[in-house]
Amino acid sequence: MKRTFIFSCIKILVGVALLMTYCEVLVYYVTQMNCAWPTLNPLNEDKTIAKPIEEPLRIMVITDTHLLGSIDGYWVDKVRREWQMYMAFQTAIKLHKPEVVFVLGDLLDEGQYCSEEEFDYNTKRFYDLFKLPEDIDMYIIVGNHDIGFHYRVTTHLNERFNKAFNATAVQLINIRGNNFVLVNSIALEGDDCFLCKPAEAELVRVEKELKCLQNITCQKSNYSRPILMQHYPLYRKSDEECTDFDAAPYPEIMEPFKEKRECLSKEATTQLMEQINPRLALSGHTHHGCTRKLPHPVKDGVEITIPSFNLRNKNNPNYLLGVFAANNYELTKCEMPKESTIIAIYIFGIVLWVVFINWLKNRRKISYNKLLNKKLPFWYIKRGIQQRKQYLKTFSPHFLEKF
Numbered sequence: 001m002k003r004t005f006i007f008s009c010i011k012i013l014v015g016v017a018l019l020m021t022y023c024e025v026l027v028y029y030v031t032q033m034n035c036a037w038p039t040l041n042p043l044n045e046d047k048t049i050a051k052p053i054e055e056p057l058r059i060m061v062i063t064d065t066h067l068l069g070s071i072d073g074y075w076v077d078k079v080r081r082e083w084q085m086y087m088a089f090q091t092a093i094k095l096h097k098p099e100v101v102f103v104l105g106d107l108l109d110e111g112q113y114c115s116e117e118e119f120d121y122n123t124k125r126f127y128d129l130f131k132l133p134e135d136i137d138m139y140i141i142v143g144n145h146d147i148g149f150h151y152r153v154t155t156h157l158n159e160r161f162n163k164a165f166n167a168t169a170v171q172l173i174n175i176r177g178n179n180f181v182l183v184n185s186i187a188l189e190g191d192d193c194f195l196c197k198p199a200e201a202e203l204v205r206v207e208k209e210l211k212c213l214q215n216i217t218c219q220k221s222n223y224s225r226p227i228l229m230q231h232y233p234l235y236r237k238s239d240e241e242c243t244d245f246d247a248a249p250y251p252e253i254m255e256p257f258k259e260k261r262e263c264l265s266k267e268a269t270t271q272l273m274e275q276i277n278p279r280l281a282l283s284g285h286t287h288h289g290c291t292r293k294l295p296h297p298v299k300d301g302v303e304i305t306i307p308s309f310n311l312r313n314k315n316n317p318n319y320l321l322g323v324f325a326a327n328n329y330e331l332t333k334c335e336m337p338k339e340s341t342i343i344a345i346y347i348f349g350i351v352l353w354v355v356f357i358n359w360l361k362n363r364r365k366i367s368y369n370k371l372l373n374k375k376l377p378f379w380y381i382k383r384g385i386q387q388r389k390q391y392l393k394t395f396s397p398h399f400l401e402k403f
C-alpha cells in the first residue's frame, strides 16, 4: 500500500515537472525562435541620404513592463508576471542578441505612489529581470506609471526616476548614423511647469542640432531623419483605425482617447512633428498594437505603438526588433507565448498525464486478466508450466519407483 502511494506521488511529480519545464521555460524558446531580424529592402532606401558606410544597427524595443507594487499587486500575480517577463526577455536576448534595447516607459506599476524603499526594491528588481550583457546598452524613457500623470508629478518623483534609470526629459542619441530622439511625453503639457519648460528648451536644442547635422545651419553632415520614441502615442481619436494583429479588442478599440491621458495633445503632436520630422515614431502606453501614418506636417513615415510586455495586460504581447541604417530601416514584431496558450497547454497536459497514468495502470490489469483468461501467448507458457507440473505429479511416483 505504502509502495503504491510512493509510486503514485512520483508519477504526479514527474508529470508536474515535465509540464512546468515546457510551460515555464521551453515554450519561450519554441515561440520566440520563430522570429528573426528583418533584412533591409533596397527599394525602401531614402535617396536623399548618402549611403552609409557603417553596418546597420540592430535594436530591440519593449514597453509597459508594469512591475507590480504593494498596493494593487497580489504576490502570486507579481511572481508569475515577473517570471514570464524574465523568461521572454532573456530568451529574446539570447536568441536575437540586439546591440541596443529601448524601454518606452511604465517600467513600474506604482512608481508614483511607492515609498523610497519600495522604489529602490523595484529598481533593483527591474535591473535583475532585464539584465543585459555588458556589450548591450539600454535606454529608458519615463511613463505616467513611473512618476504619475502631469498633474501629480513632483520634482522629487521626476528626479528619483531619472537618477535610478538614467533618463532625461529629452535626449538625442546618435548611434552609427541613426538619430534617436527620446522624449518624456508627460513634459509636453505646454504649461511652462517645472517639467515642461526645460523639456521645451531641450527640444529646441535638439531641433537645432538636427538642422546642424542636416548641414542647414553648420558644417556637420551626419544627418539621418530621426526615430522618435516616447511613452504616449501621438494624437489620435481612438484605436479604431488600428488593424494590427495585436490591436485592442472590441469594444475597447472604439473608445475615444482623451488628449494628454491616452495620447499626446494635438498641439504637442504637431510641435514634435515640426521640430523632429521623424521617419518613424515608436510609442507604448495603450497596451495594444497599432500602426498608422505619421500626422501632418510629416509627409511620410509611420507610427508604431507597441503592446505591453506584461502578460497581465495583454494576452498576446510582443516586442519589436528593428534594423536601422541612416537611409533605411526594417521592423518586425516578435510574438511571445500567449497567456491563453500556456493555460491551454497546462489543462491539456494534465488531462494527457491522467489518461497516461490510467492507461499504464489498466494495461497491467488487462495483461494479468488476459493471462488468466488464456487470451495471450503467455497462456501457452502458463499451460506448458501447468502440464509439466501435471506430468511430474502423474509420472514422478512411477519414475521414482524405478529406483
Ligand SMILES: [Zn+2]
Pocket (backbone or CB within 6 Å): 106, 143, 144, 145, 231, 285, 286
Ligand atoms: Zn502609460
